Amino acid sequence: MRKVxxxxxxxLDGFFEGPKGELDWFIVEKEFFDYVKEMFKTVDTxxxxxxxxxxxxxxxxxxxxxxxxxxxxxxxxxxxxFSKTLANAEWNNSKIIRDNIAEEIHEMKKLPGxxxxxxxxxxxxxxxxxxxxxxxxxxxxxxxxLGKGNPMFKNINEKIKLNxxxxxxxxxxxxxxxxxxxxxxx
Amino acid sequence: xxxxxLQMYTSIDGFVAGPNGELDWMFTNIGTESESPADELLxxxxxxxxxxxxxxxxxxxxxxxxxxxxxxxxxxxxxxFSKTLTSMEYPNVxxxxxIEEKIQEEKxxxxxxxxxxxxxxxxxxxxxxxxxxxxxxxxxxxxLGKGLHLFEGIDMKVLKLVKSKASPSGVIVNxxxxx
Numbered sequence: 001m002r003k004v005x006x007x008x009x010x011x012l013d014g015f016f017e018g019p020k021g022e023l024d025w026f027i028v029e030k031e032f033f034d035y036v037k038e039m040f041k042t043v044d045t046x047x048x049x050x051x052x053x054x055x056x057x058x059x060x061x062x063x064x065x066x067x068x069x070x071x072x073x074x075x076x077x078x079x080x081x082f083s084k085t086l087a088n089a090e091w092n093n094s095k096i097i098r099d100n101i102a103e104e105i106h107e108m109k110k111l112p113g114x115x116x117x118x119x120x121x122x123x124x125x126x127x128x129x130x131x132x133x134x135x136x137x138x139x140x141x142x143x144x145x146l147g148k149g150n151p152m153f154k155n156i157n158e159k160i161k162l163n164x165x166x167x168x169x170x171x172x173x174x175x176x177x178x179x180x181x182x183x184x185x186x
Numbered sequence: 187x188x189x190x191x192l193q194m195y196t197s198i199d200g201f202v203a204g205p206n207g208e209l210d211w212m213f214t215n216i217g218t219e220s221e222s223p224a225d226e227l228l229x230x231x232x233x234x235x236x237x238x239x240x241x242x243x244x245x246x247x248x249x250x251x252x253x254x255x256x257x258x259x260x261x262x263x264x265x266x267f268s269k270t271l272t273s274m275e276y277p278n279v280x281x282x283x284x285i286e287e288k289i290q291e292e293k294x295x296x297x298x299x300x301x302x303x304x305x306x307x308x309x310x311x312x313x314x315x316x317x318x319x320x321x322x323x324x325x326x327x328x329x330l331g332k333g334l335h336l337f338e339g340i341d342m343k344v345l346k347l348v349k350s351k352a353s354p355s356g357v358i359v360n361x362x363x364x365x
Binding site for chain 2: 010011012013014015025027129137139141143144145146147148151152153154155156157158159160161162163164167169173175177179
């Protein structure tokens with residue numbers, strides 16, 4: 001079955017963006033790009049919440065300061081944005097899903113195909129986490145303390161125990177931690 | 187020179203305790219393996235630093251622990267930082283109010299490292315003042331969703347990862363230094 005994978009850069013204090021969505025603290029270099037390129041071989045759909053989608057649709061179509069393979073994939077791959085309010089999704093190969101997110105994801109997982117990845121999108125990550133619909137978390141731990149920002153996990157109903165299935169140390173001091181959820185704890 | 191070393195368990199989402207200071211998630215997930223770097227860090231230290239909020243619980247708990255590790259904790263001198271107390275009725279405990287002055291004074295003396303065990307507010311004050319030389323952060327494979335946050339409100343810091351290890355129970359032990 002297709003997996004839903006969350007792949008997010010986070011700080012040591014658990015934020016995935018600054019208070020105003022700042023991403024200037026990202027530590028990205030060749031090894032990180034290699035990780036993303038490898039991952040793109042295993043996914044055929046990118047999932048977004050509205051805020052991350054709107055930020056990325058402004059950046060990627062004209063990005064000239066990023067890895068060309070990644071830029072190409074970001075623009076080419078099918079994208080789904082979950083939003084009740086977004087009027088249009090103009091970025092190449094995008095589709096809006098407005099309702100029944102959990103059911104839609106559940107159905108998509110049953111379809112043949114590669115995995116689906118979520119970038120950013122804290123609210124969707126938290127929602128799907130509560131629904132038990134995330135199959136794998138890739139926490140890209142940056143050696144940074146932000147002090148303030150937006151947490152990736154918000155309004156989580158229950159503690160969730162994860163299993164560490166793999167970890168990678170990058171020379172930059174970034175760690176990629178691969179986790180699978182185990183069970184809901186009480 | 188003596189270093190100030192922070193040792194802290196955190197959840198994947200960056201919490202160090204539940205909303206009411208709960209630590210059960212930590213104890214149920216780190217197992218009993220002798221994986222924790224706590225012993226090594228304690229052996230490299232000869233002074234324990236505590237915040238007032240957690241000091242009483244800490245000082246009441248450890249005398250009951252008869253392990254070798256517990257013995258070390260019990261015999262080492264401790265400094266409790268408090269703006270309101272002037273003394274605490276526990277053996278080997280002194281109380282200090284000015285963090286910067288006290289740490290400067292202690293670092294000027296010969297000796298081993300100073301180990302900072304918390305709590306949350308004291309650690310944040312230390313980080314704000316730039317007084318932490320080494321951060322030993324142990325990431326427990328749990329999403330808590332809510333709780334007490336370390337480093338709240340400090341200015342952004344980029345650290346240097348110097349050592350990293352994954353334990354069999356999935357705890358990631360990372361040592362970071364000030365850049």
